[in-house]
Amino acid sequence: MPIVPSGPTDGTFPLGVSPVRVLRFARCLGRFRMMLPTLPRRALLRFAAALFLGLPAADAAHAAQDAPLVAAAADLRFALDEIAAAFALETGRSIRIVYGSSGNFRRQIAEGAPFEVFLSADESLVFALAREGLTVDEGVLYATGRLALVVPEGSPLKLDPELADLAAAVGDGRVRKFAIANPEHAPYGRAAQEALESAGAWAAIRSRLVVGENVAQATQFATSGSAQGGIVALSLALAPGVLGSARHVPVSESMHKPLRQRMVLLKRAQATAREFYAYLRQPAARAVLGRHGFALPGG
Amino acid sequence: MDSTALLLSLKLAALTVAILVPAGILVARFLAAREFAGKAFVEALFALPLVLPPTVLGYYLLVAMGGSSPLGRWYEAAFGHALVFTFDGLLVASIIFNLPFAIQPLQRAFEAIPDDLRHAAACCGLTGAQSLWRIELPLAWPGLLTAVALTFAHTLGEFGVVLMVGGSIPGETKTIALAIYDRVQGFDMAGAGLMSAVLLLLSVLAIGVTFLTSSRHREKRRHAD
Numbered sequence: 001m002p003i004v005p006s007g008p009t010d011g012t013f014p015l016g017v018s019p020v021r022v023l024r025f026a027r028c029l030g031r032f033r034m035m036l037p038t039l040p041r042r043a044l045l046r047f048a049a050a051l052f053l054g055l056p057a058a059d060a061a062h063a064a065q066d067a068p069l070v071a072a073a074a075d076l077r078f079a080l081d082e083i084a085a086a087f088a089l090e091t092g093r094s095i096r097i098v099y100g101s102s103g104n105f106r107r108q109i110a111e112g113a114p115f116e117v118f119l120s121a122d123e124s125l126v127f128a129l130a131r132e133g134l135t136v137d138e139g140v141l142y143a144t145g146r147l148a149l150v151v152p153e154g155s156p157l158k159l160d161p162e163l164a165d166l167a168a169a170v171g172d173g174r175v176r177k178f179a180i181a182n183p184e185h186a187p188y189g190r191a192a193q194e195a196l197e198s199a200g201a202w203a204a205i206r207s208r209l210v211v212g213e214n215v216a217q218a219t220q221f222a223t224s225g226s227a228q229g230g231i232v233a234l235s236l237a238l239a240p241g242v243l244g245s246a247r248h249v250p251v252s253e254s255m256h257k258p259l260r261q262r263m264v265l266l267k268r269a270q271a272t273a274r275e276f277y278a279y280l281r282q283p284a285a286r287a288v289l290g291r292h293g294f295a296l297p298g299g
Numbered sequence: 300m301d302s303t304a305l306l307l308s309l310k311l312a313a314l315t316v317a318i319l320v321p322a323g324i325l326v327a328r329f330l331a332a333r334e335f336a337g338k339a340f341v342e343a344l345f346a347l348p349l350v351l352p353p354t355v356l357g358y359y360l361l362v363a364m365g366g367s368s369p370l371g372r373w374y375e376a377a378f379g380h381a382l383v384f385t386f387d388g389l390l391v392a393s394i395i396f397n398l399p400f401a402i403q404p405l406q407r408a409f410e411a412i413p414d415d416l417r418h419a420a421a422c423c424g425l426t427g428a429q430s431l432w433r434i435e436l437p438l439a440w441p442g443l444l445t446a447v448a449l450t451f452a453h454t455l456g457e458f459g460v461v462l463m464v465g466g467s468i469p470g471e472t473k474t475i476a477l478a479i480y481d482r483v484q485g486f487d488m489a490g491a492g493l494m495s496a497v498l499l500l501l502s503v504l505a506i507g508v509t510f511l512t513s514s515r516h517r518e519k520r521r522h523a524d
Contacts, residue, residue, distance in 0.1 A: 114471075239486060
């Protein structure tokens with residue numbers, strides 16, 4: 001290999017590269033030149049340009065980012081979508097709704113999640129946030145939720161509001177999988193556990209449970225045909241996507257503590273969020289909740 | 300089809316690539332060229348996200364960036380909003396969980412460059428940066444392309460970390476992977492299917508690009524030799 005002395009450094013050339021050096025460099029690389037593949041510069045540039053031209057488009061999609069964020073219990077998924085659409089039609093303003101388990105939202109709000117309204121399926125979570133000073137007030141009761149036993153078409157389970165058949169069905173092998181929401185943080189999961197305990201089926205069915213992260217996921221499990229049934233929210237059992245593939249019966253209200261659903265404005269709530277919060281108490285919104293299987297407070 | 304979620308994912312992937320790959324080039328080249336005490340430890344640290352369960356990473360990021368951590372409090376004081384449940388937080392998480400996907404292919408590519416060549420460049424008076432830009436990167440470009448493609452595709456697909464750190468907020472942290480999960484919970488299997496098909500296509504493209512370039516590159520080198 002030819003050794004080329006690297007000469008004294010001179011600072012007169014930009015980046016310290018003198019033409020002499022470039023020539024020397026070219027000579028000394030002669031034997032390696034064959035190994036240099038050509039860098040497909042143009043292709044790379046085009047790729048990079050495409051990536052970054054895509055960004056403004058993504059930002060345009062963010063135009064709706066000012067729309068306030070609403071955290072809503074998963075049982076509200078279809079009712080609240082309908083109410084939000086009506087609200088947008090009436091006021092010209094949109095909101096962004098995130099559905100999930102109320103217990104998760106309670107934790108996320110305490111950790112600083114940017115929600116402006118919280119519609120909980122369990123009022124104790126709202127009271128807890130109020131005690132921590134994260135809410136405007138103690139909120140209002142907007143609905144009482146109902147449980148439903150849902151079974152997919154062709155399931156061997158009997159529909160019965162008192163769940164009398166369940167324990168027996170586990171015993172004789174008719175139920176291999178049964179879906180509920182996670183009782184640890186989803187209010188509907190806890191209520192489902194209470195109902196199963198009241199029916200005396202909890203101990204038997206425990207090992208057969210598939211647990212959804214929230215009640216919507218539990219409903220999806222219960223009606224997918226992979227489980228023989230589940231105890232979920234009546235509002236979701238009434239959803240169009242569920243009615244077609246599953247049968248249901250409301251679970252007797254005496255079998256669990258009432259699902260008192262409370263909503264609250266969070267400290268960061270702005271005008272649109274406040275307007276939506278007020279809209280939720282109007283007759284139109286209440287009618288939608290009623291149609292989706294919720295019992296309404298105050299007549 | 301949730302186009303907001305798709306665009307958000309593409310933006311996250313593009314920014315992750317734009318930040319991580321240049322940094323990865325420097326790290327990978329350093330690791331490829333130098334020997335030092337504790338190098339194996341450093342390499343293992345960068346490779347850790349490969350085997351770490353995403354929820355574990357998510358948990359630690361949540362603890363490290365949350366409103367009650369020093370980092371979270373500093374960030375909130377400096378930028379006026381929390382780091383968790385925001386796009387910024389997601390980007391930080393994305394960069395961390397993509398470290399091995401950017402660094403590994405680059406490091407292998409730099410290691411494949413013969414030492415002679417680096418020495419020749421140095422003895423011709425090229426500075427480190429010049430040697431990197433003119434000699435090593437052109438030789439390592441298949442590794443570079445692989446790093447870009449893998450990082451991009453992996454960001455689109457990441458789920459666990461994103462769910463824990465981001466919280467699935469539309470237009471902010473709800474990526475395409477979370478939108479699919481959400482559609483399934485909304486009993487919209489058709490919507491979920493469409494978005495899954497888009498992700499499948501993008502992933503196949505990314506893998507295709509890396510395999511094509513590396514095989515073509517090998518062929519070229521065979522001819523050259």
